[in-house]
Amino acid sequence: MIRLEARGHAAAGWVYGAPVLAVGLTLVFGAALFAALGFDPLEALGVFFLSPLNSAYGIAELAVKATPLALCAVGLAIGFRGNVWNIGAEGQLVMGAVAGGGVALALYDVDGWFVLPLMMVAGMLGGMAWGAIPAFLKTRFHTSEILVSLMLTYVAALALSWLVHGPWRDPEGFNFPESRLFHDAATLPILWEGTRLHLGAAFALAAVVGAWFVVARTFIGFQVKVLGMTPQAGGYAGFSQKWVVWLAFMVSGGLAGLSGIVEVAGPIGQLQPTVSPGYGFTAIIVAFLGRLHPVGILLAALLMALSYLGGEAVQIGLGLPLAVTGVFQGMLLFFLLACDILIRYRVRLGGKRRREVPS
Amino acid sequence: MTDAPPPRLELRAIDKRYPGSHANKTVSLALGAGEIHALLGENGAGKSTLVKIIYGVATADSGEVLWHGQPVRVGSPAEARRLGIGMVFQHFSLFDSLTVAENVALGLNAKESLEVLSRRIVDLSTRYGLPLDPRRHVHDLSVGERQRVEIVRCLLQDPKLLIMDEPTSVLTPQEVDKLFDTLRRLRDEGRTILYISHKLEEIRALCDRATVLRAGAVVATCDPRQESARSLARMMIGSDLVAARRTAQEQRPGEPRLVVENLSLSASHPFGTDLENVSFAVRPGEIFGIAGVAGNGQGELMLALSGEHRTPVHDAIRIDGRPVGRLGPRDRRDLGLGLVPEERLGRGAVPDLSLAENALLSGYGRQSLVRRGMIRFSKVNDYADRIIGAFNVIAHGRRAEARSLSGGNLQKFIIGREILQNPRLLICSQPTWGVDAGSAAAIHQALLDLREQGAAVLVISQDLDELFTIADRIAVMSGGRLSSPRAAHDTSVEQVGLMMGGLFDLSDEAGVVHDPA
Incomplete structure (x- = not known):
């Protein structure tokens, strides 16, 4: 029999050591995986983790992929700190893309500086509106925000699919299920000529700094933390649980919506049936890998972005399926959770029962 | 054999x-x-x-x-x-x-x-x-x-x-x-x-x-x-104990600071105790004790008084004459209420947070530790240090986690945190339960000092010795009802004990306790 025994106190250093250890273990088992597939493990790891970064374009791509991850994860982390489990950032991202993209399509003929800000605001409102549904149901009827937000993800994906197959389909698009390409006035400016690095990356950095400020310095951050750790103490102090649920869904929904409109107004440039390769879900891993801390989240977002690029690199370089990305992300989360458990518990082998001594 | x-x-x-x-x-x-x-x-x-x-x-x-x-x-x-x-x-x-x-x-x-x-x-x-x-x-x-x-x-x-x-x-x-x-x-x-x-x-x-x-x-x-x-x-x-000493009660006339009138409230969870027509008043400069075996409605009463559980009738609870039944804890604190809950770790303090952050937990309003939404860390630290110093809290400074303190020291910290906010009304539940004798005496003395300064103090306790040591008047809670109060010097442990068993007659309007002797 295997038992887990509480250690009593977690060593402080390991709280931050665990993500590093998890990354290390992922590398070791990734190497073993590549070896089992018949590749030289070191070379394959090189292709996966290093080759994407050996050009300026590659480094810019890393930032492009990290942008939606960081935007979503920063918002989610605020909720997770307060024990509010928004699992549906992916759906809020999609609805942000829909709302902001809708503005872009409605103002297709308009060429003004205000189009882009309007799209961004609409994107955030779209994500917030989608987040408001689980928040309302949770505060009013005590539903599980985990299930509601998760299920709404699929509703959002189908809504987007219907729009681009139907009313918003490009009239000159040869019947492809895509919207028109956004006008220049509705496209995010490129920050680094010759790459796809766009203004959205600056939004992500601003979100990281803003979230750090809220968490570390403000009374709002303190209330979220207290309610997340000990709801009864929060109630005693007069902090409102419902308020934190709303706050968490508005912030995370708004940022996820922003990441959605940033994606379609940036790298994609139009509405397609799929606007995200699961950024909203990967952001959950990012949030935990970054220890729910904004700066940690920034680093974790870069690492996870690398796993997307690495997956593409091994697909091209070694002919491996793109699913390798998912395997690496999964391993990382698995090892992180395992490390976290083993920091707090030790494993005991063997049964607890001893033979009874007759009296 | x-x-x-x-x-x-x-x-x-x-x-x-x-x-x-x-x-x-x-x-x-x-x-x-x-x-x-x-x-x-x-x-x-x-x-x-x-x-x-x-x-x-x-x-x-x-x-x-x-x-x-x-x-x-x-x-x-x-x-x-x-x-x-x-x-x-x-x-x-x-x-x-x-x-x-x-x-x-x-x-x-x-x-x-x-x-x-x-x-x-x-x-x-x-x-x-x-x-x-x-x-x-x-x-x-x-x-x-x-x-x-x-x-x-x-x-x-x-x-x-x-x-x-x-x-x-x-x-x-x-x-x-x-x-x-x-x-x-x-x-x-x-x-x-x-x-x-x-x-x-x-x-x-x-x-x-x-x-x-x-x-x-x-x-x-x-x-x-x-x-x-x-x-x-x-x-x-290991040494002789210095017991807290109560000075003779000087009658301070004046409006009661806390009035609870016909408070009825259904329990927030099944198997809790519903409150039935609870009425009492606490005056400035007195310690009012509520005795009773745990689980007879004290928890519900505490939640109703703190504002964590709002009462449907707004003026069933009044502080300084102002109805507060539908106000939350934050607003009630602003009126001068201090609260020491029974569960010190997990309600009165957050186990994983430092003493400084736990000082902020209830002191944010009356100590103005927050300005324009920003935490004023130097004031928070200063406040925590003052609590630790004034109440002789043994801990590794203000950065120590609340969970690392012994029960007695954590309780001294919590009571100190509430008292240093100069409450006009302090409500404590089981203030010395599970606390070592030295800390218990210090806590009793602090409550008596607060009473001397003219605050109204309500103590809910199972410990009859405690109530007879510090309280001026004692009422008994049983089955969600409260007996009418008696002066502590005018009653005995036996009488209170009988009332704890539910032997008080509430048939008449005034709810007068029949002398069981």
């Missing part, structure tokens, strides 16, 4: 360390047949650890356990029960929604039918003077009756050694007398009882021998009947 039978249970040089504490230091103890043996010590002296080792919940690092002279290793409570060791815990493990018989059956893994078992329960409970109806549901039972269920469940296994952990903390004085009768009968049958307590008078009244633990080590073994409460206390604490 040989001429000199070995003791029933003998502990030899038991040693147990936990990270950060040496819970038992080479403790030796011998329990004979037919004795009631007291294990006396303050909270944190190592009583619980020792008992856990005997009952198989914890394992000693070194030392021997001998049962009838034979070395044994007790690996689990099930093994302890097979040896003939039974234990009645301070906190009951009963299912509220099941009947007495079903609860007993669950505890016994019995193969017999419920009918047979019920008959055995009735037989046993009448034999030992513990009347119980096996068909009743546990949620209908009083705390004293629930304890009987636990005792009967133990006795059905015919234990040779019965361990009782602070059994009287939840009982009225009259119930305590009945329990003692039962325990004496069990002793006279040749059973051994290990009686854990820090209540000196009880031990003197009941026990044949006493082993005194202090800081994990045995400091004395004595016959408590030959000792005075004072000498026992000295053994237990």
Whole structure:
């Protein structure tokens, strides 16, 4: 029999050591995986983790992929700190893309500086509106925000699919299920000529700094933390649980919506049936890998972005399926959770029962 | 049997360390047949650890356990029960929604039918003077009756050694007398009882021998009947205790600061106690005590007073004449309310946060620790340091996590945090429960000082000694109702005890308590 025994106190250093250890273990088992597939493990790891970064374009791509991850994860982390489990950032991202993209399509003929800000605001409102549904149901009827937000993800994906197959389909698009390409006035400016690095990356950095400020310095951050750790103490102090649920869904929904409109107004440039390769879900891993801390989240977002690029690199370089990305992300989360458990518990082998001594 | 039978249970040089504490230091103890043996010590002296080792919940690092002279290793409570060791815990493990018989059956893994078992329960409970109806549901039972269920469940296994952990903390004085009768009968049958307590008078009244633990080590073994409460206390604490002293009450006329009028409230969770027409008033410069066995509505009253549970009738609760029934804790604090909840770790303080952050938890408003949404860290730190200094909180500074403090020091911190906000009205629930004697005296003194300064103080407590030490007036809570108050000098522990059992008559309008004497 295997038992887990509480250690009593977690060593402080390991709280931050665990993500590093998890990354290390992922590398070791990734190497073993590549070896089992018949590749030289070191070379394959090189292709996966290093080759994407050996050009300026590659480094810019890393930032492009990290942008939606960081935007979503920063918002989610605020909720997770307060024990509010928004699992549906992916759906809020999609609805942000829909709302902001809708503005872009409605103002297709308009060429003004205000189009882009309007799209961004609409994107955030779209994500917030989608987040408001689980928040309302949770505060009013005590539903599980985990299930509601998760299920709404699929509703959002189908809504987007219907729009681009139907009313918003490009009239000159040869019947492809895509919207028109956004006008220049509705496209995010490129920050680094010759790459796809766009203004959205600056939004992500601003979100990281803003979230750090809220968490570390403000009374709002303190209330979220207290309610997340000990709801009864929060109630005693007069902090409102419902308020934190709303706050968490508005912030995370708004940022996820922003990441959605940033994606379609940036790298994609139009509405397609799929606007995200699961950024909203990967952001959950990012949030935990970054220890729910904004700066940690920034680093974790870069690492996870690398796993997307690495997956593409091994697909091209070694002919491996793109699913390798998912395997690496999964391993990382698995090892992180395992490390976290083993920091707090030790494993005991063997049964607890001893033979009874007759009296 | 040989001429000199070995003791029933003998502990030899038991040693147990936990990270950060040496819970038992080479403790030796011998329990004979037919004795009631007291294990006396303050909270944190190592009583619980020792008992856990005997009952198989914890394992000693070194030392021997001998049962009838034979070395044994007790690996689990099930093994302890097979040896003939039974234990009645301070906190009951009963299912509220099941009947007495079903609860007993669950505890016994019995193969017999419920009918047979019920008959055995009735037989046993009448034999030992513990009347119980096996068909009743546990949620209908009083705390004293629930304890009987636990005792009967133990006795059905015919234990040779019965361990009782602070059994009287939840009982009225009259119930305590009945329990003692039962325990004496069990002793006279040749059973051994290990009686854990820090209540000196009880031990003197009941026990044949006493082993005194202090800081994990045995400091004395004595016959408590030959000792005075004072000498026992000295053994237990290691020094003479300076008790808090109350000055004679000067009548301060004036409007009551807190008025509760016909407060009725249904409990927020099933099996809670509904409040029924609770009315009382607390004046400035007085300590008003609410006595009662835990679980009679005190928790609900506390939540209603703090604002965590709003009352439907806005002016059922008034502070300085202002209705506050529908205000939350934040607004009530702004009116001068200070609160010390019963659960100090997990409600009064966040275990994983530092003392500084815990100072911010309730002090944010009246200490202006927040400006324009920003935490003013230097003021927070300063406030935490002031609490630690003024109330002699022993901790590794303001950065220490709340969970790292002993119960007494954390309670001093919480009470200090509330008092330094200069409350016009302070409400404390069980202020010294589980607190060492030194801290308890300091807490009592702080409450009395606050009263001197003209604040109104409400103390909800199970500890009658405490209420008679500090309170000016005492009312009793039972079954969600509150008796009318009596001046503390005008009533006795016995009278209050009878009221705790629910013997107060609320038939007349004024709710006058009939003199039970």
